[in-house]
Amino acid sequence: MKNEIHLKTASLAAAILAVVMTVLGLGMTALPANAAALTDAEVTLRTESVVSSQWDKVDLTCEWSVPDNSQPGDTFSIQLPPELRWFGVTSFDLQNPDGQTVATATANDSGLVVFTLTDFVAEHPLNVGGTCSFSTQYSVDPGDGETKELSFTVGSSVVRVPVVVEPCTSECGPSIPTSAGKAMWWVDPAQTVLESIFYMPPMPSGTNDVVVTDTPAAGMEIDCSQVTPRVGRVLNDDGNIAEPYDNERYPVILDCTPQRLTATWTGLPRGEHAELYVVTRVTDTALDVYENSGTVSIAGQETPVGAQTRRSSGSGTGNGTPTPSATPTATATPSPSATPTPTPTPTPTLTETPTPTPSPSTATATATPTPTPSPSTTTAAPSASPEPTSSTTSPVLVVPTEIPSEPVAEKPVAEEPTEALATTGARGTAFVFVAAALLAVGSLLAFVGARWSGRRSH
Incomplete structure (x- = not known):
């Protein structure tokens, strides 16, 4: 039991x-095989942008390469310096001339750009590299004119890039507009929100009625909760209206939908300034250019205005080389020089022996008097009887007891791998x-x- x-x-x-x-x-x-952070990837950076003030755009280009036999999923990164913030789409592809994606780049809010290799490198593991380009903004006051070095962190190293700072030297004070106009810019680094301003010259008459219309193009919608009208006589350093405002003295009438905005002031006095800030949101992120048009009417005189803003996007290239295919060797058909010399079992041959009469037990030719086969000989054949060198000796035919077999080419032995393979789950x-x-x-x-x-x- x-x-x-x-x-x-x-x-x-x-x-x-x-x-x-x-x-x-x-x-x-x-x-899957484990992905690795490629700290030894090589990246060079450069810029030709000139900075004059805070929030100026700084365009950067790069050249990159990774070690041979890098794996899909391996990454390398670029950390922007604190003087710059990412500006544009947060991800883009690096493609070869055939449109195959070699790597993808993704940026986060802290300015870390991570490049991830794709499956392309599995079949093209050699000479993997390419270029990239992206836009940033100079996020601090650049100060006096000089060349400054920006320090980018690339893997475990630091790449220093000089940028030229040229402050404004002429017409740098607030400019008073002489005609109506419109300007538009991106609000956020991801480029999903746009803000525009309608600006006007000082009111020309004793009393002026002002009507502003805003009509965004396809791919944009007006955010009616973020429309800001301003009226006043004081301008700041940028030429915009500053406090104290006269908004309560001259109130505005707003009529707003996502596709059209109308702002109306009545009885603005001579010398008064009026502005209108409008926030629009992107509804179609696939566009490269966003347009916003409208009109400004002052005392019955209408002026068409408009603005256009392009999307800043990252781009890049990449490529690689496949592993060369193995060249077939001539191991299957041995060359004449590779044929082993049949010394253990020699072929029948006429030899000379110093003994006039052969010994009955002799089965193989003696090594010393036997002529060595030529290197170019592939199969041994009986040679002609040599001339006797001595009158006391005579040629003797020695017959081996075994039939010699043809030499067999040895199979090459596979070499052991010298590097550890990536973990693929084969165990x-x-x-x-x-x-x-x-x-x-x-x-x-x-x-x-x-x-x-x-x-x-x-």
């Missing part, structure tokens, strides 16, 4: 262990085989237990 219990317990344990090993093996076969197959073996053991133990139980019951 105890043996029966032990056999059942052992078979149950073996079956459970087999199931566990099978699950582990199948799980490991599905594990899971071994787990499956072990699990199958354990399952078989458990079944055998269960069968023996059943037979033992049957005998005991009788």
Whole structure:
């Protein structure tokens, strides 16, 4: 009875262990190779932009390369310096001339740009590299005119890029507009929100009615909750209306929908300034250019105005070289020089022997008097009888006891890999085989237990 219990317990344990090993093996076969951060990737950066004031755009270009045999999913990164903030779309592809994506780039709010290699490098593991270009904004006051170095962190190294700072030297004070106009710019680095301003010259008459209309083009909608009218006589350093405002003295009437805005002032006095700020939101992110048009009417004189803003986007290129295919070697058909010399079993040949009469037990030619085969000879053949060198010797035909076999070319031995391969989950197959073996053991133990139980019951 105890043996029966032990056999059942052992078979149950073996079956459970087999199931566990099978699950582990199948799980490991599905594990991909581990991605790595390529700290030794090479990146060079440069810019030709000139900075004059805060929020000026700084366009950058780069050249990049990664070590040979880098794997899909491997990454390298560029960290922007604190003087710059990312400006434009937050992701873009780096493609080869055939349109295949070699790597993708993604930027976050902190200015970290991560480049991730695609499956392209699995078939093109050599000479992987390319270019990139993207836009940033100079986020601090540049100060006095000079060349400044910006420090970018690339992997484990620092890349320093000089940028030219040229402050304004003429007409730098507030400019008073002489005609109506419109300007528009991006509000956020991701370029999803635009803001525009309608500006006007000082009111020309003693009393002036002003009507402003704004009509965004396709791909944009007016945010009616963010329309800001201003009236006043004081201008700031940028030439815009500053406090104290006269908004309460001359209130505006707004009529706003996502597709059209109308702002109306009545009775603005001579010398008064009026402005209108309008926020629009992007509804179609696929456009490269966004346009906003409208009109400004002052004392019955209407002026068409408009603004256009382009989307700043990143781009890049990449390419790689496939691994050269192995050149077939001539191992299958051995060359004459590679044919082994049949010294152990020489072919029949006429040789000279210093003994006039051969010994009856002689089965092979003596190594010393036997001529060495020529390197170009592939199969040995009997040679002509040589002239005797001595009058006391005579040629003797020595016949070997065994028929020589043709030489067999040795198969090349595969070299052991010198580098560790990436983890691909191939070990899971071994787990499956072990699990199958354990399952078989458990079944055998269960069968023996059943037979033992049957005998005991009788």
